[in-house]
Amino acid sequence: MTTKVVPGMLIAVPDGIAVAREAASRLAKLILDALDAQGQASVALSGGGTPGPAYALLREDARIDWSKVDVFFVDERAVPPDSPRSNFRMVQEALLDHVSIPPDRIHRMRGEAADRGAAAREYASQIRARVRHAETGIPEFDVAVYGVGDDGHTASLFPGEPSVDVTDRLVIDVPSAAKREARLSITVPLIEHTRAALIVAVGKGKQEALERIWSTSGDVHHTPGRVLRGVRGSITWVIDKAAGGLG
Numbered sequence: 370m371t372t373k374v375v376p377g378m379l380i381a382v383p384d385g386i387a388v389a390r391e392a393a394s395r396l397a398k399l400i401l402d403a404l405d406a407q408g409q410a411s412v413a414l415s416g417g418g419t420p421g422p423a424y425a426l427l428r429e430d431a432r433i434d435w436s437k438v439d440v441f442f443v444d445e446r447a448v449p450p451d452s453p454r455s456n457f458r459m460v461q462e463a464l465l466d467h468v469s470i471p472p473d474r475i476h477r478m479r480g481e482a483a484d485r486g487a488a489a490r491e492y493a494s495q496i497r498a499r500v501r502h503a504e505t506g507i508p509e510f511d512v513a514v515y516g517v518g519d520d521g522h523t524a525s526l527f528p529g530e531p532s533v534d535v536t537d538r539l540v541i542d543v544p545s546a547a548k549r550e551a552r553l554s555i556t557v558p559l560i561e562h563t564r565a566a567l568i569v570a571v572g573k574g575k576q577e578a579l580e581r582i583w584s585t586s587g588d589v590h591h592t593p594g595r596v597l598r599g600v601r602g603s604i605t606w607v608i609d610k611a612a613g614g615l616g
């Protein structure tokens with residue numbers, strides 16, 4: 370029998386619309402808390418389909434002074450920024466185009482770069498330069514939104530791939546595989562150094578992956594989302610009932 374322990378706080382709401390509302394309101398509070406405490410905030414955002422509606426609601430929150438927020442990305446596909454598959458484009462259309470954020474506060478991953486290794490190194494340098502470092506010497510995002518793929522991936526750390534073992538770099542080039550394009554992704558040390566992680570999941574397709582992540586035993590190579598268990602700061606899961614297997 371597998372034992373399940375959800376690390377952090379679990380909020381299960383009826384459906385995707387409620388997830389968007391709950392995630393937007395919690396994200397706003399986490400950003401406002403960081404702004405209150407430090408006068409600025411670093412925020413790393415995931416792409417995919419799930420968090421877009423929450424980002425679109427977040428833009429309506431007039432309390433956030435975006436001129437003091439640095440926005441980073443958790444991962445990016447090897448596509449130009451105007452591609453419909455670009456995580457940057459999704460975040461831009463849902464949020465960044467609608468708030469007053471200076472361009473130099475938006476830190477896009479250059480997924481389209483011919484030399485993705487160089488793009489990964491440049492991105493790591495940007496993070497090192499702009500994000501406060503923890504006592505370990507590793508930068509620590511104030512807030513990060515993570516997603517979970519149906520296959521158990523998070524960021525662009527995919528099952529059966531060695532990217533989950535990388536500890537000597539903050540950002541890596543993830544080579545293409547059978548069913549997907551190459552990516553750039555932050556790595557486990559950076560994920561673990563998150564002060565407040567908000568994890569969103571919607572739909573029955575996520576149920577099995579969440580079960581594997583929440584199980585007290587399991588392998589990060591099979592289920593890379595298990596690395597989220599190692600987040601040093603707070604963890605909040607905002608999911609719908611279908612993802613949680615609750616109806």
Ligand SMILES: O=C1O[C@H](COP(=O)(O)O)[C@@H](O)[C@H](O)[C@H]1O
Nearest residue numbers: 415416417418419516517518524
């Ligand atoms: O490919 C990706 O997938 C994950 C999960 O996305 P979802 O739409 O299934 O929730 C996402 O977190 C990541 O940023 C994205 O590149």
